[in-house]
Amino acid sequence: MNQQPQQCDIGFIGLGVMGKNLVLNLADNGFTIAAFDLDNDKVSDAIKQDKFENNSDIERVIGCSSYTELLSKLKSPHLIVLSVPAGEPVDQVSESLIGAGIQPDDIVIDTGNSLWVDTVAREEKYKNNFILFSSAVSGGEEGARFGPSLMPSGAPYAWTRIQPIWEAIAAKVDPKTGKPLERTKPGQIIEHGEPCTTYIGPAGAGHYVKMVHNGIEYADMQIICEAYHVLRAGLSLSTDEIADIFEQWNQGPLDSYLMEISVEVLRHKDNEGKPLVDLILDKAGQKGTGLWTAVSSLEVGAPAPTITQAVYARSISSFKELRIAAEPLLSGPEQITFSAEEKHAFIENLHDALYCSKICAYAQGFQLMKLAEKEHGWQLNFANIAKIWRAGCIIRAAFLQSITDAFQRNEDLESLILDEFFAQQLSKNQMSWRKAIAKITLMGIPAGALSSSLSYYDSMRTAVLPANLLQGQRDYFGAHTFERVDKSKGKKYHVQWGTPDKNMIEI
Structure with a gap:
């Protein structure tokens, strides 16, 4: 048989x-x-x-x-x-x-x-x-x-x-x-x-969510790398000293897989005892998902500057020869010296800047998914999405539980920055964030993701932005029209800017 x-x-x-x-x-x-x-x-x-x-x-x-x-x-x-x-x-x-x-x-x-x-x-x-x-x-x-x-x-x-x-x-x-x-x-x-x-x-919904996951991953990696760069180039700390700092940070709200592996990378030595990270060529690769996230954010009108800046940072890194040629030609500020007390305070501020920027990166990613949900007629469960990212993925982090809690409190939450917990975290740490960015700027060390996150925070908390002047400019050269704050919503106006009487026309 x-x-x-x-x-x-x-x-x-x-x-x-x-x-x-x-x-x-x-x-x-x-x-x-x-x-x-x-x-x-x-x-x-x-x-x-x-x-x-x-x-x-x-x-x-x-x-x-x-x-x-x-x-x-x-x-x-x-x-x-x-x-x-x-x-x-x-x-x-x-x-x-x-x-x-x-x-x-x-x-x-x-x-x-x-x-x-x-x-x-x-x-x-x-x-x-x-x-x-x-x-x-x-x-x-x-x-x-x-x-x-x-x-x-x-x-x-x-x-x-x-x-x-x-x-x-x-x-x-x-x-x-x-x-x-x-x-x-x-x-x-x-x-x-x-x-x-x-x-x-x-x-398509699952691949879209994974795409955004990878966009957040780009941002999270970049802000960690910028913190490393500041500590290495600005404070002249050794890779082991930075690993010690990251290891300490990983015991608190910054607890994450990416922080954990950064410690291991920084501690790794080559056969001659040299820090391997110092020998790795500083040209970052990418497979496209971060770029897709940035493009999608532009298409649906979702502000995602931290994610987009992380994509740009990888692009800038690829211009190694140009950067080598530019270094002796473009001057920067004189090196800042720190007392032991000032150094300790700055490192604490940098921790808070990293934490706030991380919140902004996740807020941008979830807002992008929310706008995409509306555009494509999906019904996404954001609490569940945060839940499945708590383990097994690259951006797994302790504060994903807080994101889960936020969407469980309010499933219609428009943005994480409007959740009481995250609003308190950003408000409480924003001055430390500002001090860190100000000092980094004076050091002349690039920190596009950290600084763009702060700009995002300030933009989102500002009720009146200079887009009023921008709309006036657009109407001047292209008759694109504008709305008025003192008139009914949806009413469009155009000014005949080039005429002596500058008449206003309701469209």
């Missing part, structure tokens, strides 16, 4: 760093996976690593050499996860699956960082061939292996099938404290705790 071939729970395509670790995570949680990659060695490596970590010959990961073989080894209706680069590779795999015989009730989950509008277009394009679902993944290699934050969106029916799997592999937090419940070794399972995944909304 012939033994029936094993029918796997999940098909998986793409076994790069993220894909392989997601496969191992799925296997740890009791799922069998049929795995395929164009590089057969990657399939073999994943199988070998799973057997080694599981210390067993039980096959939890089954290798496949073609799309057709992968489909043949799956339970029907098929559930297939893609971990391939965004863009054309997603379509190439989709077309290959169609050629291999995928069915209309099969589900394909795109876990890459696809541009959200591409996801919307793909769902429509392939709707007669299969159900395209998307689920952005955050947390990097470690998150994928031991519990990522997952942002799924698409057909609600597909989510009913995916939900138990995603809740099993996602990062978990303690429901009482909101703190991460960390899984750090293969085979370890956390059965209790809130999973860091929730249904985001229709096609």
Whole structure:
């Protein structure tokens, strides 16, 4: 009697760093996976690593050499996860699956960082061939292996099938404290705790939320880097001294994954005992999601200067040769000296500047999502979004619990800066913030994200901005019209500026 071939729970395509670790995570949680990659060695490596970590010959990961073989080894209706680069590779795999015989009730989950509008277009394009679902993944290699934050969106029916799997592999937090419940070794399972995944909304919504997550990530990284730069170049502190400061800051409201790893990076030495960070070329890379966030903020009219400045900072860093040429030509201020007492006070002010700027970056990101929600007809649950970012993702931070609390107090909250807790934090620390920015400016050290955050704060707390003059200018040269504060809302006016009597016309 012939033994029936094993029918796997999940098909998986793409076994790069993220894909392989997601496969191992799925296997740890009791799922069998049929795995395929164009590089057969990657399939073999994943199988070998799973057997080694599981210390067993039980096959939890089954290798496949073609799309057709992968489909043949799956339970029907098929559930297939893609971990391939965004863009054309997603379509190439989709077309290959169609050629291999995928069915209309099969589900394909795109876990890459696809541009959200591409996801919307793909769902429509392939709707007669299969159900395209998307689920952005955050947390990097470690998150994928031991519990990522997952942002799924698409057909609600597909989510009913995916939900138990995603809740099993996602990062978990303690429901009482909101703190991460960390899984750090293969085979370890956390059965209790809130999973860091929730249904985001229709096609594209999950990738949009992940895009904004990455925009906030850009900002958070940049303000930490600017604080490091000020301490290194302005106070001439060693990398170990800065690591000590960051480690102390990480015990308070700045507690976050990014602060934690910054400490480790600063402490790392090369083989000769030199700080490795001093030897890393200062040209920052980017994969596009921060840029997409900045562009989207401009498109929907959401002010996001901290996020946008973080994107610009990476662009400026790429002009290494130009900066080298400009350094001897462009003068800066004389170096400021600090007494021990002044140094201590400045470091405390810098902490508060970093904290306030971080609040502004998150406020900008959530306001952007809120405006996008209105524009695209989504119904986003911002408390849940903050919840699933508390663990498993790059921007996980202690104060995400405070953001969750803010939206639970008021689900219609227009901006985090209007929440009582965050308004108090900004108001209480704003003078320290100002002192830090003023001193940094006198030092001549670039701090675009920190300073633009303060400008954002001051703009948002100012009832009357100079846009009145700007509207007058626009009307003068282009007859663009304006409204008046002393007339009915919506009434438009134009002044014949170039005529002797400068008549005003109601439009």
